[in-house]
Amino acid sequence: MEKLLVITLLLILNSVATSQPVTDPVAFLRCLERQPTDPASPNSAVAYIPTNSSFTTVLRSRIPNLRFDKPTTPKPLAIVAAATWTHIQAALGCARELSLQVRIRSGGHDFEGLSYTSTVPFFVLDMFSFRTVDVNLTDGTAWVDAGVTTGELYYRIAEKSNVLGFPAGLCTTLGVGGHFSGGGYGTMMRKYGLSVDNVVGSGIVDSNGNIFTDRVSMGEDRFWAIRGGGAASFGVVLGYKIRLVPVPEKVTVFNVGRTVAEGAVDLIMKWQSFAHSTDRNLFVRLTLTLVNGTKPGEKMVLASFIGMYLGGSDKTFNVMNRDFPELKLKRTDCTEMRWIESVVFWAGFPTGTPISVLLNRTVTNKAFHKRKSDYVKRPISRIGLGLILKKLVEVENVRMFFNPYGGRMGEMPSSRTPFPHRAGNLYKIEYLVSWSEAGEDVEKNQLARAREMYEFMSPYVSKNPREAFFNYRDLDIGSSVNSTYEEGKVYGVKYFKDNFERLVDIKTLIDAENFWKNEQGIPVRR
Numbered sequence: 087m088e089k090l091l092v093i094t095l096l097l098i099l100n101s102v103a104t105s106q107p108v109t110d111p112v113a114f115l116r117c118l119e120r121q122p123t124d125p126a127s128p129n130s131a132v133a134y135i136p137t138n139s140s141f142t143t144v145l146r147s148r149i150p151n152l153r154f155d156k157p158t159t160p161k162p163l164a165i166v167a168a169a170t171w172t173h174i175q176a177a178l179g180c181a182r183e184l185s186l187q188v189r190i191r192s193g194g195h196d197f198e199g200l201s202y203t204s205t206v207p208f209f210v211l212d213m214f215s216f217r218t219v220d221v222n223l224t225d226g227t228a229w230v231d232a233g234v235t236t237g238e239l240y241y242r243i244a245e246k247s248n249v250l251g252f253p254a255g256l257c258t259t260l261g262v263g264g265h266f267s268g269g270g271y272g273t274m275m276r277k278y279g280l281s282v283d284n285v286v287g288s289g290i291v292d293s294n295g296n297i298f299t300d301r302v303s304m305g306e307d308r309f310w311a312i313r314g315g316g317a318a319s320f321g322v323v324l325g326y327k328i329r330l331v332p333v334p335e336k337v338t339v340f341n342v343g344r345t346v347a348e349g350a351v352d353l354i355m356k357w358q359s360f361a362h363s364t365d366r367n368l369f370v371r372l373t374l375t376l377v378n379g380t381k382p383g384e385k386m387v388l389a390s391f392i393g394m395y396l397g398g399s400d401k402t403f404n405v406m407n408r409d410f411p412e413l414k415l416k417r418t419d420c421t422e423m424r425w426i427e428s429v430v431f432w433a434g435f436p437t438g439t440p441i442s443v444l445l446n447r448t449v450t451n452k453a454f455h456k457r458k459s460d461y462v463k464r465p466i467s468r469i470g471l472g473l474i475l476k477k478l479v480e481v482e483n484v485r486m487f488f489n490p491y492g493g494r495m496g497e498m499p500s501s502r503t504p505f506p507h508r509a510g511n512l513y514k515i516e517y518l519v520s521w522s523e524a525g526e527d528v529e530k531n532q533l534a535r536a537r538e539m540y541e542f543m544s545p546y547v548s549k550n551p552r553e554a555f556f557n558y559r560d561l562d563i564g565s566s567v568n569s570t571y572e573e574g575k576v577y578g579v580k581y582f583k584d585n586f587e588r589l590v591d592i593k594t595l596i597d598a599e600n601f602w603k604n605e606q607g608i609p610v611r612r
Contacts, residue, residue, distance in 0.1 A: 148194030193261025232263030287327030362492030
């Protein structure tokens with residue numbers, strides 16, 4: 087009997103020991119070598135550990151936010167730059183064997199760095215080598231691998247057609263894998279909805295290495311969840327099949343700015359009633375930034391109305407003069423171009439930049455950033471706007487971007503995808519603070535500015551819950567330390583509203599052990 091108890095105790099202790107994460111990078115490499123592999127592309131050949139001369143370059147190449155590229159930032163045990171399904175399966179096998187967390191990175195634009203940082207032992211599964219874009223003009227669809235950037239996607243579509251496009255992000259180095267899985271929006275959302283509203287298929291690998299190559303094999307629940315609910319909580323997305331959308335041969339863009347001294351308050355008041363209700367071919371974004379005033383040291387707010395109409399300049403001019411005559415748009419403000427050229431315009435490149443710039447996968451304008459988001463359901467009063475503009479001058483360095491909804495966005499049921507922010511929203515606000523100077527005190531100061539402006543806006547935005555956009559990840563609104571349902575609900579209802587409960591149910595069904603977790607993942611129901 088004593089011998090049996092000793093053996094049982096040893097088995098228990100051994101089980102506890104092996105459940106502890108392995109932190110030796112060499113052990114990780116050896117584990118990869120033990121996994122099934124393709125002789126033409128061995129698992130270890132795509133793995134980088136800290137002693138590898140390329141490790142730091144590979145890690146930093148897709149970290150656009152310098153807040154998470156500091157000496158104190160937790161580093162992965164390894165980076166697996168997967169190029170085949172077998173590489174992914176091997177990496178997941180080692181995650182299980184060595185009790186490591188997996189962080190999945192497509193483009194690296196997670197605003198809180200959760201695709202390449204963690205507070206527990208982890209490795210990065212880098213999907214950037216999955217780069218296929220297969221455009222099918224016959225049925226108007228395309229297969230897009232998870233590691234493709236939005237710029238590459240737009241370029242490959244334009245290679246095949248001048249009258250097809252896709253509604254997705256303005257930044258052209260976003261990885262499709264993360265961008266689509268959080269919703270994905272762009273300048274055509276009032277006409278065609280979000281990126282996920284035009285996703286018709288996908289492929290995914292689960293925690294056991296099982297590969298599902300279409301929506302039928304993965305099941306409709308999982309397919310629903312990865313279109314706006316954050317795919318990293320459900321598996322490794324291989325790519326998406328998307329439905330392309332018609333675009334005219336010519337679109338028209340403009341950018342008109344007015345300061346407060348030039349009547350910006352009146353224009354913003356009108357924009358609030360116009361932008362969500364106008365012709366759905368028209369998208370007019372409002373940005374608020376600080377500029378120098380007329381006196382030395384004086385600062386004032388510049389309101390910029392940046393727009394695109396899916397059509398020629400004559401039609402643009404007529405619609406704007408009908409619906410927003412107060413802006414006094416002139417024909418000389420309008421520029422006609424191909425849709426693919428408008429992508430370059432919205433990405434902020436100088437006029438005349440060739441569209442080949444969209445193939446550049448490297449982020450060149452790295453800086454320190456903090457973003458937050460809000461939704462507005464009722465127009466802000468003139469008094470409220472005056473206070474907001476005054477506060478922007480006071481806090482400094484906070485930019486605000488107002489993106490109008492309406493059109494197709496108001497017609498989609500809130501439960502069609504996990505993204506719930508549909509009818510009833512006039513516009514979404516993005517808050518952005520950027521800075522270039524390193525230092526802990528500098529960062530604390532800049533983050534405080536963003537949070538101060540965000541708190542100031544609380545009377546003017548959605549309530550119960552105060553809604554947020556999942557693609558604009560923000561750990562300030564809640565985070566999970568122990569991966570509990572209660573922790574997850576704090577941020578989950580803000581991102582997903584009533585859809586949060588369905589996401590939890592799906593998560594519990596397909597990943598009851600909570601293999602896929604991060605600081606803002608979907609929790610399981612215990």
